[in-house]
Amino acid sequence: MKQIILMRHGKSTWDYDVSDKDRPLQEKGIKDANVVSNTFRMHAPKLDFAFSSPAIRALHTSMIFVRNLGLDLAQFKVEKSLYDFSGDGVQQFVSNLDNNLHTVAIFGHNYAFTSLANSWGDQYIENVPTAGLVYITFDVDDWSRISKGTTKQMVFPKHLNK
Template sequence: MRRLILMRHAKSDWSHGTSDHDRPLNPRGRSAAEALGNWLRAEGLLPDAVLCSTAARTRETCAILNLPESCAVEHLRQLYLAEPSEIIANLRQRATGDTVLLVAHNPGIAAAAALLLQQTPDQDAFDRYPSGATTVMDFDIDNWADLAPGSGALHTFTVPKQLV
C-alpha cells in the first residue's frame, strides 16, 4: 500500500509586488501551515518523502510543516502551476517511500486529487480546494509507477479552517 498526501500551499501574500513564483505566505498562511504540520503529526500522517513546487509559497509551506529531518524533500520546477497529468507523472517517476506528500498549486492540485480518488469527499471545501486544502488517499499498489486515476481510497480531507 502507498499513501499520498496532496496539499495546496497555504495562503500567500499578494502585497509584496514580487513575481508569482516568488510570492511568500502571509501571516494567516504561516499559521495555517503550522496547524497542518501539527495535524499531520497528531494523525500519524508524516510522509517519508516530499515533492514540492519551487515557488516560494510552496517551499515556505513545506518548511513550516516542520517535518522530520529524515523526510527527503525534492523541489521540482515542473510542479509550479502543474496540470494534473504533470503532477501524476512526477509522482510515478519521482515518488519514493510508502507515504509521499506533494505540495503544489491550484487548479492542478485540486484536479489531481479529484482525478486520483475513487470517490471525492462530500464537502464543499473539496470542490473549492482553498489554500492549505489537504487530501490523504491510499493506493493498493507496491510501486508509485503503478499510480492510476480513480484508484485512490479517501483516507481523510481537511482545510486549515477546520484546524485553527
C-alpha cells in the same frame, strides 16, 4: 501500498511587486500551515520523502510541515515540475517516483491539487483551499500504476479551531 499527501500552499500575498514564483505567504498562510500540519501530525503515516514546488509560497508551506512533522531535510527536495497548475506535471512526476518510496508528501498549487484529489481519491472535493491537505492511499506497489485510491483524510483550515 502507496500513499500520497497533497498539500496546497498557504494563503499568499499580492502586496509585493514580484513574480508569481516569488510571492510570499501572508501571516494567515503561515498560521494555517501550522494548524493543518499539527493536526495532521496526530494521525500521520511515516513519511519517506517530501517534495515541493519551487514557488516561495509552496516552499515556505512545506518547511512548516517538514518541521512540524520532524522530517529530516535529507528526505526533502524541491522539484521544478511541481510548479504546475494543470496537474499534468504533478501526475507525471508521481508516476516516475522511486518505488522504494511508499509515502510521500507533495506541496504545490491549485487547480492541479483539486483535480488530482478528485481523480485519485474517492471523495469529491469542490476545491482544495489554501493550506488544505488531502491524504490518499492506493492499493498498488508501483507509482506508475496509481489510479483510483481511497481518500483517507482531508484537513482544511476552515474546519479547524485556530
